[in-house]
Amino acid sequence: MVEHAFGPYLKQLREQQSYSINQLAEAAGISNSQISRIENGVRGVPKPATIRKLADALSVSYADMMKQAGYIEAASAVNEPQDIPEWATYKDRRDFKKMLEDEDDLMFDGIPLDDEDKKRIKDVLTGLFWEAKQMNKRKKTDEPDKRP
Missing domain, CATH: 1.10.260.40 (lambda repressor-like DNA-binding domains)
Incomplete structure (x- = not known):
């Protein structure tokens, strides 16, 4: 940075x-x-x-x-979408782009959200998305090999 x-x-x-x-x-x-x-x-x-x-x-x-x-x-x-961590794979990036594509459909209680609310939700979703991806990667590396 x-x-x-x-x-x-x-x-x-x-x-x-x-x-x-x-x-x-x-x-x-x-x-x-x-x-x-x-x-x-x-x-x-x-x-x-x-x-x-x-x-x-x-x-x-x-x-x-x-x-x-x-x-x-x-x-x-x-x-590239913003805020992508260095460890993200091509599949992670694809999943992230797909998540953000549905921005126009963001609603609350059936009412479309204004641009400011959409930005706030995207910021939160971005952080949560990458946090969840990283946690899943850690789980996979922490799991013992289950093969006989």
Whole structure:
């Protein structure tokens, strides 16, 4: 990850839009101290959900911010979904893409969700998906050989 570059990048975006730290904090729904720590390099790269909030507040591309944060590589950003761990196999990636394809059908109690709610759900699902995949891989390696 390119931790040292994200803070100055965030500060530059904020200043380009003439936001104070307090204004960005309010728009993103995160604390001003967290933004200050990120910009000054005291805190490392924020989690993808926080980056999503910052991207929305600054009206910039989430994918671009994720690239700058080091979560995704620039070359793979066009063809690959975001937040894919290094250990993921081709099959894992295919399953992940398939899960995200049904985004337009996301509803709650029969009511279609708005874009903001869809983003939140996708962020949570992404984390849970990769966590479950990793747990399944660990289980397979921890199981004793059952062959006679």
